[in-house]
Amino acid sequence: MNRVAIVILNWNGENLLREYLPSVVAYSKDATIVIADNGSSDSSLNYIKTNFPQIKTIDLKTNYGFAKGYNKALEILREEKDFSENIEYYILLNSDVKVTENWIQPIITLMDSDEKIAAVQPKILSISNPTMFEYAGAAGGFIDYLGYPFCRGRIFDIVEKDNGQYDDEKQIFWASGAAFFVRKKVFEELNGFDEMFFAHQEEIDLCWRMQNKGYKIFYSFHSVCYHLGGGTLNKTSPKKTYLNFRNNLFMLYKNLPKKKQYIIPIRIILNILSSFLFLFKGKKGEFLAVNRANYHFLKNKKYLKINKNQKINSLPKTIYPKSIVGNRLLIFLRNLG
Numbered sequence: 001m002n003r004v005a006i007v008i009l010n011w012n013g014e015n016l017l018r019e020y021l022p023s024v025v026a027y028s029k030d031a032t033i034v035i036a037d038n039g040s041s042d043s044s045l046n047y048i049k050t051n052f053p054q055i056k057t058i059d060l061k062t063n064y065g066f067a068k069g070y071n072k073a074l075e076i077l078r079e080e081k082d083f084s085e086n087i088e089y090y091i092l093l094n095s096d097v098k099v100t101e102n103w104i105q106p107i108i109t110l111m112d113s114d115e116k117i118a119a120v121q122p123k124i125l126s127i128s129n130p131t132m133f134e135y136a137g138a139a140g141g142f143i144d145y146l147g148y149p150f151c152r153g154r155i156f157d158i159v160e161k162d163n164g165q166y167d168d169e170k171q172i173f174w175a176s177g178a179a180f181f182v183r184k185k186v187f188e189e190l191n192g193f194d195e196m197f198f199a200h201q202e203e204i205d206l207c208w209r210m211q212n213k214g215y216k217i218f219y220s221f222h223s224v225c226y227h228l229g230g231g232t233l234n235k236t237s238p239k240k241t242y243l244n245f246r247n248n249l250f251m252l253y254k255n256l257p258k259k260k261q262y263i264i265p266i267r268i269i270l271n272i273l274s275s276f277l278f279l280f281k282g283k284k285g286e287f288l289a290v291n292r293a294n295y296h297f298l299k300n301k302k303y304l305k306i307n308k309n310q311k312i313n314s315l316p317k318t319i320y321p322k323s324i325v326g327n328r329l330l331i332f333l334r335n336l337g
Contacts, residue, residue: 001088001120002030002031002032002087003086003087003088003089003090003108004030004031004032004087004088004090004091004104004108005031005032005033005034005083005087005089005090005091006024006031006032006033006034006090006091006093006321007011007034007036007070007073007074007077007090007091007092007093008021008024008033008034008035008036008093008094008095008233009036009066009069009070009073009092009094009095010036010037010040010044010095011037011038011039011040011063012040012041012042012044012068013040013042013044013095014040014042014043014047015099016095016096016228017035017044017047017048017095017204018047018098019098020095020096020097020098020228021048021052021095023098023099023100024056024093024097024099025052027100027101027102027103027104028099028103028104029042030104030105030133031091032056032083032087032335033052033054033055033056034055034056034057034058034073034077035055035056035057035058035083036058036060036069036070036072036073036076036077037050037057037058037059037060038060038062038063038064038065038069039060039061039062039063039064040046040072045057045059046286050312052242056083058073058076058077059071060072064195065125065195065197065198065199066177066197066198066200067192067193067194067195067196067197067198067199067202068193068195068198069191070092070192071191071193071195074090074187074192081253081295084184087181087184088183088184088185089108089111089122089181089182089183089184090180090181090182090184091104091179091180091181091182092177092179092180092182093178093179093180094170094177094178094179094227095315096127096227096228097153097178097179097225097226097227097228098127098226098227099179099222099225099226099232100224100225100226100227102223103223103224103225104223104300105123106183106220106222106223107120107122107181107220107222107223109318110169110220110222111181111183111218114216114260115183116214116215116216117183117215117216117217117218118182118183118186118207118210118215118216118217119175119180119181119182119183119186119206119207119210119215119217119218120175120181120217120218120219120220121137121140121141121172121175121176121178121179121180121181121218121219121220122179122181122219122222122223122224122225123138123139123162123166123219123220123221123223123224123225124137124138124139124178124179124223124225124226124227125162125175125224125225125226126134126159126226126227126229127226127227127228127229128227128228130160131161131162132160132161132162133151133153133154133161133162134159134178134226134227134229135154135157135159135174135229136176136177136178136227136229137151137175137176137177137178137179137227138151138152138153138154138160138166138176139151139152139153139166139219139221140152140166140172140175140219141173141174141175141176141204142172142173142217142318142319142320143171143173143174143208143319143320144152144320144321144322144323144324144325145263145315145320145321145322145323146154146263146266146267146270146315146316146325147248147251147252147263147267147321148248148323148324149174149201149204149248149323150168150205150320150324151176152166152172152219153166155323156322166219166221167221168219168221169218169219169220169221169222170218170219171216171218171318172217172218172219172318173177173204173207173208173211173215173217173218173316173318173319173320174203174204174207174208175203175207175218175219176203177202177203177287178225178227179225179227180203180248184279186210186215187206189213190206190209190210190213192206193205193206194206194250194254195310196250196300197243197247197250197293198243199243200243200244200247201243201244201247201248201251204251205247205250205251205255206255208251208254208255208316209254209255211316211318212255212312212316238285238286238288238289239280239289241285241286241289241290241293242289242290242292242293243293244293245271245274245290245293245294246292246294246297249264249267249268249271249293249294249297249301250297250301252264252267253297253301253333254257255312256312256315257312257313257314257315258312260315268294268297269299270325271290271291271293272290272294274290275287275288275290275291278290
């Protein structure tokens with residue numbers, strides 16, 4: 001019986017499924033593939049049922065976003081005992097990802113080697129430029145002590161060429177949600193993604209919570225995927241900017257030890273500075289999005305799901321102890337010159 005279930009959350013992604021799903025079917029013979037539809041208005045489900053009748057589909061009927069959409073889909077799968085009893089690992093895969101031959105087994109072998117490994121991501125390269133790392137994940141995610149996420153191979157909007165410099169298996173801070181291998185029992189233990197996030201950085205929050213529980217996150221270069229990116233929201237979308245800034249504050253509030261909570265007002269100030277940088281560049285929508293994110297965090301933080309029984313006394317060892325903002329500022333000043 002299959003131990004692995006690939007779950008693809010789809011929203012109006014028929015064109016993406018036509019383009020990239022055939023690679024998933026071709027190179028995932030030892031896994032069960034599930035398409036969970038987030039209330040699409042296109043003919044995605046009809047396309048799947050007509051062309052891939054062997055693929056299981058779940059019709060959620062509503063767009064719940066990334067976090068709640070996956071939570072609901074996996075809850076439905078858990079209720080099907082004949083299906084769920086054999087599954088040990090989920091692969092949460094974006095619909096705009098092209099996979100390659102033997103992309104699953106190296107990561108499952110790694111996870112089988114250590115029960116403390118809760119999540120793993122493959123090497124993620126760009127579909128549009130296959131020699132370059134892709135923005136959303138690259139060669140494994142990290143976060144600096146101020147809470148700014150970055151990746152090996154990508155810091156802010158600076159992306160590296162893949163020259164084999166990250167051909168390793170390495171413990172990281174967060175694994176990309178574009179191709180997220182996760183141990184089923186750990187996902188369930190931590191109640192999945194925080195649904196208040198809706199979309200963006202929910203996987204970073206989950207990886208942080210995993211590490212607070214003593215689990216580990218890894219990257220493996222033995223598995224390679226190609227990601228289009230921006231399939232749902234464009235990288236420059238003000239809505240995406242809003243979600244990223246707001247959810248980053250949510251994540252810090254939930255996961256920082258009490259003695260480190262002073263970082264949150266620092267981040268709010270830095271966010272305000274970032275908003276004026278957007279305004280300086282003529283991006284009024286992003287300026288408003290960042291300040292709206294600050295406001296909604298301050299207004300809604302009391303409603304966040306926080307495990308009161310979990311005592312967070314220290315930061316995970318995988319947090320980068322320096323600031324990456326200074327590096328980005330130097331690049332910006334250099335470009336001005």
